[in-house]
Amino acid sequence: MSAPLSLGPARPVPLSAVNPVAQLTAIVVVTVVLLVSGDLVTSAVLLTAELALLPAAGLTRPGDVLRRTWPLLLSALGVAWVNVAFGSLDGAEAWLSGATWALRVVALALPGILLVASTDPVRLADALTLHWRLSTRFAYGALAALRLVPLLAAEWETIRLARRARGVDGGRNPAAHVRLLASTAFGLLVGAIRRGSRLATAMDARGFDSGVARTNARGSRLRPLDGWAVAAAVAVCAVAVTASVLTGAWSPALS
Amino acid sequence: MTDPVPGTGPFQHDRVGPAAVRLDGFGFRHASRRAWAVRDVDLRVEAGQRVLLTGASGAGKSTLLRALGGLLEPESGDVAGELTVDGAVPDRRRRPVGVVFQDPDSQLVMTRAGDDVAFGLENTGTPPALIWPAVDTALDAVGFDLGRDQATAALSGGQKQRLVLAGALAPRPGLLLLDEPTAQLDPDGAALVRAAVTRAVADRSATLVVVDHDVEAWLPLVDRVVELLPGGGTVEHPPGWRPAPLRMPARGVHTPGAELLAGEAVGFTHRGSARPALAATDVVLPAGRTLAVTGPNGTGKSTLALLLAGLRAPTTGRVVAAPALTAGLRRPELPPHRWPAVELANRIGTVFQQPEHQFLTGRVRDELSLGPLRSGAGAAQARATAEELLERLGLAALADANPFTLSGGQQRRLSVATALATAPRVLVLDEPTFGQDRETWAELVALLADQQDGDRALCLVTHDAAVVTALADDVLHLRSPVPA
Numbered sequence: 001m002s003a004p005l006s007l008g009p010a011r012p013v014p015l016s017a018v019n020p021v022a023q024l025t026a027i028v029v030v031t032v033v034l035l036v037s038g039d040l041v042t043s044a045v046l047l048t049a050e051l052a053l054l055p056a057a058g059l060t061r062p063g064d065v066l067r068r069t070w071p072l073l074l075s076a077l078g079v080a081w082v083n084v085a086f087g088s089l090d091g092a093e094a095w096l097s098g099a100t101w102a103l104r105v106v107a108l109a110l111p112g113i114l115l116v117a118s119t120d121p122v123r124l125a126d127a128l129t130l131h132w133r134l135s136t137r138f139a140y141g142a143l144a145a146l147r148l149v150p151l152l153a154a155e156w157e158t159i160r161l162a163r164r165a166r167g168v169d170g171g172r173n174p175a176a177h178v179r180l181l182a183s184t185a186f187g188l189l190v191g192a193i194r195r196g197s198r199l200a201t202a203m204d205a206r207g208f209d210s211g212v213a214r215t216n217a218r219g220s221r222l223r224p225l226d227g228w229a230v231a232a233a234v235a236v237c238a239v240a241v242t243a244s245v246l247t248g249a250w251s252p253a254l255s
Numbered sequence: 256m257t258d259p260v261p262g263t264g265p266f267q268h269d270r271v272g273p274a275a276v277r278l279d280g281f282g283f284r285h286a287s288r289r290a291w292a293v294r295d296v297d298l299r300v301e302a303g304q305r306v307l308l309t310g311a312s313g314a315g316k317s318t319l320l321r322a323l324g325g326l327l328e329p330e331s332g333d334v335a336g337e338l339t340v341d342g343a344v345p346d347r348r349r350r351p352v353g354v355v356f357q358d359p360d361s362q363l364v365m366t367r368a369g370d371d372v373a374f375g376l377e378n379t380g381t382p383p384a385l386i387w388p389a390v391d392t393a394l395d396a397v398g399f400d401l402g403r404d405q406a407t408a409a410l411s412g413g414q415k416q417r418l419v420l421a422g423a424l425a426p427r428p429g430l431l432l433l434d435e436p437t438a439q440l441d442p443d444g445a446a447l448v449r450a451a452v453t454r455a456v457a458d459r460s461a462t463l464v465v466v467d468h469d470v471e472a473w474l475p476l477v478d479r480v481v482e483l484l485p486g487g488g489t490v491e492h493p494p495g496w497r498p499a500p501l502r503m504p505a506r507g508v509h510t511p512g513a514e515l516l517a518g519e520a521v522g523f524t525h526r527g528s529a530r531p532a533l534a535a536t537d538v539v540l541p542a543g544r545t546l547a548v549t550g551p552n553g554t555g556k557s558t559l560a561l562l563l564a565g566l567r568a569p570t571t572g573r574v575v576a577a578p579a580l581t582a583g584l585r586r587p588e589l590p591p592h593r594w595p596a597v598e599l600a601n602r603i604g605t606v607f608q609q610p611e612h613q614f615l616t617g618r619v620r621d622e623l624s625l626g627p628l629r630s631g632a633g634a635a636q637a638r639a640t641a642e643e644l645l646e647r648l649g650l651a652a653l654a655d656a657n658p659f660t661l662s663g664g665q666q667r668r669l670s671v672a673t674a675l676a677t678a679p680r681v682l683v684l685d686e687p688t689f690g691q692d693r694e695t696w697a698e699l700v701a702l703l704a705d706q707q708d709g710d711r712a713l714c715l716v717t718h719d720a721a722v723v724t725a726l727a728d729d730v731l732h733l734r735s736p737v738p739a
Contacts, residue, residue: 122366140374144364150408151360161566162612167600167629167677187612190659198361205324205354206364206422207378212348217373217386 013058015118020127022226023119026233027111033237034108039249040096043103045240050110057118068113076105121146127220137209144199152192159187273462274350274429276300276323280336282487283318283327292318294335294487302429303459307473308466310483312662312692316466319483320434323464324354340430351379353423353431353461357438357690359415362422368394368410369403372422379426393425397451411552413444417451424455431461437469438690441552441718445472452476468692470498502697503725504704511728512542515580515712516563516591516603516681520572523558533558535571538731540681540712542579547723548716550733556716557608557685559733563714564605564683565591576602580680601630604674606684610666614658619650619669622658626677644672648702664695671702682706683714688722700725 015023030046037043059065066073080102084094125143128134163169163184170177203209244250282294293315300306310316321327322338325345338344345352356362365371372390381389390403397420407415416436423431433452437445453476456463465473470480480492522535533555540546540563548556561567562574574590580602581587584594591603607613616622623641632640645651648668653661658669667687674682687703688696703726707713715722723730 120366122370140364147363147366147408148361158607158609159612161561162605162607163615164566164596165564165600165605165607166613166615166673167597167626168615169596171595183615191611195358195361198356198358199364201321201326202354202356202362203364205326205352205356206375207348207351207426208364208374210348210378212378212380215377215380215383215386217377217383217390218370219383 012120013118014056015053015058015114016120016123017225018118018229019131019220019222019226020115020119020124021131021220022222022229023111023115025230027115029230029233029237030111031108033241034104036252037241037244037250038100038104039244039251040100040103041244041247041249042240043100043107045243046236047103047107047110049236049240050107050114053114057114059117068117069110072106072109072113076102079105122218123220126216126218130216130220131222136214140208141203144203145196148192148195148199151195152188155191156184156188159184159191271427272429273302273459274341275302276430276462276464277339277342278336279338281319281322281338282335283315283322283332284335285318285332286330288332291315291335291487292332293322293483296336296483296487296489298481298489300462300464302462304479305456305463305477306465307470307477307480308464308483309468309470309480311485311694312468312664314483314485316483317434320354320432320464320466323430324352324432326354351375351426351428353420353426353428355416355419355423355431355433355436357435359412359419359439362419363407363415366407367403368399368401368405368407368418371407371418372403372425375422375426381426389425389427390421393421396424396455397421398454399451411444412440413447416440416444416448420448420451420455424461428461431456431463433463433465433467435467435690436465437467437472442720443551449473449476498693501693501721502701503721504701506725507704507707509543509545509707509728510709511544512709513579514539514541514577516540516577517575518559518563518569518572519575521559521562521569521574522571523555523562523567524570531555531570533562533733536731536733538563540714542680542712543707543709544728545707545713545715545726546729546731547727548714548731548733549718549723551735554733554735556733560605560683560685560714560716562592563603563681565594565599565603566605568592597630600626600677600679602679603681603683604677604679606670606674606682606687608685608689610670611659613670613673614666617657618654619656619658619661620645620654622669622673623676626673630677640676644676647705648672649698664691664698667691667695667699668702671699675706680710681712681714683716685716686718687715688717688719696721 034043034046054060054065059068080098083101084098087094087097089097121143125139129136129139163180168180170180241250276298278296278298281296282291284291296319308316308319318327323340323345341350343349363371364374369390372393373386376386376389394403397417399414399417399421401414407418410418420436437448440448449472465477467473480496482490482492484490517540518536518538520535520537521533522531523533524531536559538546538559548559550556558567562569565574574592576591578587584598591599614622616625620641623644624637627637627640628634645654650665650669650672653665658666661669671687688699691699700722703713707726715726717723
């Protein structure tokens with residue numbers, strides 16, 4: 001087993017003080033603005049603001065940032081490349097379009113990364129069930145399932161080793177490797193279903209989803225800070241759009 | 256414990272105090288099964304009594320416990336007779352029942368200890384202001400002193416199970432049901448959990464029913480021992496009753512032969528981890544001898560097994576195979592973890608803790624001929640090997656069964672048989688007797704004793720002192736690298 005998968009921050013970071021539903025509201029605002037706008041300036045301003053929040057989410061070391069964002073950066077590069085290589089534009093315009101797309105993809109996804117890095121999944125489930133009336137069955141069921149993910153990683157390794165002990169490996173044959181991967185995945189799936197049903201029985205035994213109205217021990221408070229956080233997101237969006245209009249870059253996608 | 260949580264709103268117990276259990280000719284048959292899982296059970300348990308429910312694997316102990324907990328949906332099978340708790344059919348909405356199962360990892364829901372204990376209280380609609388005092392009471396009742404904020408993922412198995420017990424006790428159930436709660440723990444963890452149960456039920460505020468085949472460990476705590484019979488019905492054992500001693504195989508004299516496999520200062524550290532999983536260790540496996548590797552959890556016993564079995568590469572030191580073992584290899588200079596899988600299986604057999612991980616086919620017979628076939632034996636010879644093993648291991652009647660449908664003991668025997676099918680000279684077994692009832696234990700130990708001959712080296716990783724007594728010629732006791 002390699003390093004255990006982390007569920008939320010090890011200890012609260014400054015951004016954890018903002019209620020998860022306020023963070024989600026801010027994300028919705030930013031996402032809508034990014035989807036409507038299609039220009040470099042809006043994306044750049046919003047991305048700058050998001051990058052400024054990285055330290056508040058506890059992401060100060062470049063290594064930490066890279067570990068959380070590399071799949072995103074890779075896909076942004078892919079989007080940019082597709083635009084440059086296959087877009088209808090040529091020369092500098094193609095490069096500009098590629099860069100715009102890349103910035104937009106990063107600016108769209110980074111708020112989600114900030115949320116995950118700063119939010120304990122338990123607080124998220126509490127906030128979603130208490131403020132947005134998300135089904136407790138779904139929220140806490142998902143939470144329990146999330147706990148099983150690191151166990152699955154360990155189990156994958158065990159199944160792989162057990163197969164080798166039985167004299168089964170892919171050797172130099174790529175087709176055999178694929179078959180082995182499929183059968184290991186199947187073994188893992190069988191194990192996951194068994195463990196999942198055991199977990200469901202245990203939760204059942206503890207009265208989960210038995211028809212009694214559930215209470216919440218931790219609660220989830222909305223404070224003035226949460227209002228300010230959403231207001232700040234709206235303000236930054238306003239600045240970004242204003243800058244875009246003033247520089248003449250504004251070209252909304254929905255017009 | 257302190258005062259019961261006062262009933263408010265939906266969190267209103269019909270009664271506070273221990274529950275009385277009554278079964279009259281009770282039976283249950285799972286849908287789609289022909290045989291009854293449990294039948295003809297007549298049993299009275301007085302309020303506050305502590306009962307140990309024992310019986311061989313497959314006698315229906317767990318099914319009965321689930322029925323008591325109200326966890327068997329009526330539509331999931333046929334019910335016979337009657338089962339009542341406090342005069343009514345078990346209903347978790349009326350009165351919580353505390354249940355603890357085997358595997359702590361599939362019972363914890365939350366990431367922090369306190370949140371997890373609170374989970375059951377939230378489900379029963381306890382007002383938030385009353386939850387935390389009840390959580391603290393429950394944590395105290397089981398002696399869990401690591402605090403509410405302790406991350407559950409970082410706990411040992413015993414500590415996790417203690418926390419599960421606290422979670423079961425927090426809603427103040429009238430009936431506490433334990434389903435082999437120590438079966439997946441090492442001896443220290445098991446002792447910890449039994450101590451927690453003892454402490455928690457000391458005031459007899461809950462009726463206790465424990466299901467376990469490890470009878471002796473629970474005798475000091477329980478008032479009664481009831482044995483569930485495989486064909487249906489029960490036997491109540493008189494006070495002072497003790498189970499028959501374990502059947503031990505005859506001990507042979509094993510003179511050490513040629514050295515087959517050795518670990519020279521082998522150690523292992525997980526990537527990104529500061530502490531080694533196994534500190535540098537010297538170990539030798541000579542032909543004809545059986546080495547038992549013992550020691551507390553966290554000292555790297557299973558890791559050592561994986562290194563010797565050629566399944567993992569050591570991060571320090573090396574594993575050396577003697578020429579007697581490397582004969583016939585295309586590149587005998589390579590360490591075992593670089594050998595092709597087929598060559599490895601012909602030389603070093605491994606039996607994992609969970610037999611299911613090793614099953615690759617849909618039939619017991621195919622499972623046994625798979626190894627020989629892969630190492631190039633003809634179909635006829637592979638079949639002959641399979642038949643011989645089926646006979647020898649008493650699995651002949653199950654030749655066409657699916658390995659995944661076998662009982663725990665049968666699976667264990669099959670997994671040993673699959674390792675033997677390729678006739679390896681070294682056999683590495685990780686906790687071969689873990690969670691086995693007395694009958695299966697004796698069968699398995701006898702089977703392993705049969706494998707001790709002059710040609711073969713055995714390495715057993717185990718917590719089980721009786722296995723060490725029965726089989727080991729040498730013992731390697733691993734100690735914690737950091738003094739506790």
